[in-house]
Amino acid sequence: MARELVESRRTQYTRRALRDALIELLADKPLARITVRELCERADVNRSTFYAHYPDLDSLLRDIEEDTIDWVNGTLQQLLERPDPDSVGRVIEHVCRYIADNRSHLRVLMSPQADLRFQQQLLGLIYGRIDLATQLQGTDPQEAEMRMHFAVSGSIGLLQHWLASEPTAPPETVARIITTMALPAR
Structure with a gap:
């Protein structure tokens, strides 16, 4: 043993x-x-x-990416099990805190030179789990699709900028910007 x-x-x-x-x-x-x-x-x-x-370097990189995806998936599951009217903002804030806490790894994984598919998968997972479509309910389907694309692409760009910046804004600020940019005013 x-x-x-x-x-x-x-x-x-x-x-x-x-x-x-x-x-x-x-x-x-x-x-x-x-x-x-x-x-x-x-x-x-x-x-x-x-x-x-x-077996190779690609497998090692995929292992790092999968661990990040697994963490995000597990965290989203826990956060979304609790009913909360501000759950979208809380989820995004929690993910931003994780990114800040794991800055050295995620700075590389989220960089413009890194695998865009991983970045899109990560943000797509987040927005898919918080059901952005429900948040955009009553919106024209074409507009909802464009907002979803903007949310994913814009969030990737903002996170890349945030991770490359010194000094950095607090995770709560980044989460608030992502939330207000991605979701229509209520």
Whole structure:
């Protein structure tokens, strides 16, 4: 039992080191220009250790992205189970706090050079779960679709700007801007 726990901690440490190293490298150059050797040197692990956990760098990046999506999904589920008239704003604020708390990783994942599909999936998940369509009820369907596209694209742009800015605005301010820009006045 103790050996399993040690291996589990060791595995967790190794995966964290690989993830952190990849994020650091992605801050300087695209994934296609990063080598496994370079990643292993940065993470201070052997190549065989890398391959014991991941078949390639794309898999490591997908693992990082999936963890982010899983967190957002779980958090949205918890927040949306509680009835609250301001739930949309609270959900977006909570996600903005997560982004602020994980700034170093998400600065890279949300950067203009990163995978736009991940960014769209992340924001699409958020807006899909808070059912933006219901918020736009009574709106022309074409207008609702355009507002949804604007909400996702505009939020990505705002988050990219926020993550690249120093000093940064508080998460509550960013959430309020996203909420007021995405939703029609009530």
